[in-house]
Amino acid sequence: MSHPVKGQCLCGATKFAVTLKNSDVDACHCAMCRSWSAGPFMGVVATSGPEFEDEASVGIYRSSEWAERVFCKNCGSAIAWRMADGQGHVAISAGTVPLPDDAKLTLQVFIDQKPEFYSFAEKTKEMTGPELIAAFSGGEGA
Numbered sequence: 353m354s355h356p357v358k359g360q361c362l363c364g365a366t367k368f369a370v371t372l373k374n375s376d377v378d379a380c381h382c383a384m385c386r387s388w389s390a391g392p393f394m395g396v397v398a399t400s401g402p403e404f405e406d407e408a409s410v411g412i413y414r415s416s417e418w419a420e421r422v423f424c425k426n427c428g429s430a431i432a433w434r435m436a437d438g439q440g441h442v443a444i445s446a447g448t449v450p451l452p453d454d455a456k457l458t459l460q461v462f463i464d465q466k467p468e469f470y471s472f473a474e475k476t477k478e479m480t481g482p483e484l485i486a487a488f489s490g491g492e493g494a
């Protein structure tokens with residue numbers, strides 16, 4: 353069930369409104385996400401956006417040909433991963449938005465890049481990097 357929520361970074365300088373597709377959390381284990389957020393990036397899929405209250409604190413880092421990462425320039429919080437075309441997949445950092453108690457980790461991507469030193473106990477769907485990229489190319493968001 354898609355639903356509008358309000359989110360914010362650690363320091364509060366970056367506040368935003370966004371509509372979440374549901375409350376399913378996915379984790380990306382890719383090396384870029386782990387550099388960016390000190391561990392796997394935990395995201396919730398949004399229908400679009402986010403819409404920022406004030407763009408002044410919003411930083412955007414183009415991390416690849418097709419994706420960009422949105423962060424707070426004041427405190428460094430990871431806010432969102434999104435397709436650079438502005439049309440495709442938007443994943444909002446799970447730590448920046450309120451989630452219900454029954455939210456679940458449902459998907460792990462780039463499982464082929466997960467280091468050995470951690471594993472989640474939750475049983476989820478898993479996709480390798482090449483599988484995920486194939487799914488995106490087919491126009492189907494993962």
Ligand SMILES: [Zn+2]
Nearest residue numbers: 361363424427
């Ligand atoms: Zn901040």
Ligand SMILES: [Zn+2]
Nearest residue numbers: 380381382385
């Ligand atoms: Zn990643």
